[in-house]
Amino acid sequence: MKAIVTLNAGSSSIKFALYELSADGLRFDAGGKIEEIGTAPRLRARNAQGDVILQRNWPQGNAISHEHLLEDLFAWAATQLGDREIIAIGHRVVHGGAEFAAPRRIDDALLEVLEALIPLAPLHQPHNLAAVRALRALAPHLPQIACFDTAFHHELSALATRLPLPRAFHDKGVRRYGFHGLSYEHIAGQLRAADPERLGGRVIAAHLGNGASLCAMREGRNIDTTMGFTALDGLMMGTRSGALDPGVVLHLQMQLGLAAQEVETLLYKKSGLLGVSGLSSDMRTLHASDAPEAAEAIDLFVRQAARQTAALIPALGGLDGLVFTAGIGENDPVIRARICESLSWTGLSLDTEANQRNANVISAKQSRILVRVIPTDEEAVIAHHVVQLIRPTGSNFQ
């Protein structure tokens, strides 16, 4: 029996999953996350039934490198395999630039191209690629596949990719790319399954996690999205500012004397919920706090999300569906209710009880807009892409 591993390596976390591949297709076997890398790394993995099958804390946590953690993770995966053999590893790679509309097998040449994109995704891309390198060292002959968050957005119209700058900059790659594509691909697939004829009609999907963005889709086609040139654009996030008057960036550098690097750190790591609350980037912590700054951070998050959702409606020519996904989108009835309340003028109304229990459909019967909660599954999307890419035509694995 064959197996596939997926990895989503970030700065402070590594998400992983193990899939079994047989003639029947892919089956999730186990997966989890190493969190708080750099401070006190801890790992938790669950099996397909949701039972915790592994928990681990590393002593002297802050001294443990990503490479070391990946090595430990790989050693654990080996014990988990039984008679199964890992045949490929799929990676989430945030930026695939203008070139890659589909997953690619990683070789030296591709790595070089992806390294050149690091300045466009400084928070994610270096860690994505470091994981690739670490696994190449551990298992040099294992095929590694890059699945890009930008790829889903390749079907955006030329207009949706353009920034209002002189044309020469667009030609140099200064354009809108869009991110969270693996998550939106999963959502699009779920909508296809739920409504094969219309794929939900005119839908806005809201990926609200540590990173947050919106994607407008019309009958399955990607129309527009809130993240643009980098994953800083659009919604206010856990630590990222989201869309900002570009004059602020100039002011920070020219009047307040911040170096470019300091501005980068400010906008990627110290802004958003963390910056406004002065407390935390974590929505649960903010809900639990009595501090007025925490309440203001939540208010601003909701206002930005509702405002940018409404701003996507003209490109769709109306709205039939709204989908919530990712950590906040899937689990936070308060935030969902508040965003929906701000959009009630569209004819949207929630079923309070369904919303409270994170049901699949949370809109009221009379609502003009169908509101769904769809758990995202970027790992499954990666695993399916890996199979597509490595499967010899006409074969089935066993």
Ligand code: ADP
């Ligand atoms: P990432 O982008 O790291 O994958 P997630 O999708 O896990 O992020 O989302 C993390 C966010 O989701 C955090 O702000 C966290 O507080 C929030 N979250 C997770 N579970 C809940 C919950 N039960 N209620 C409210 N917020 C939650």
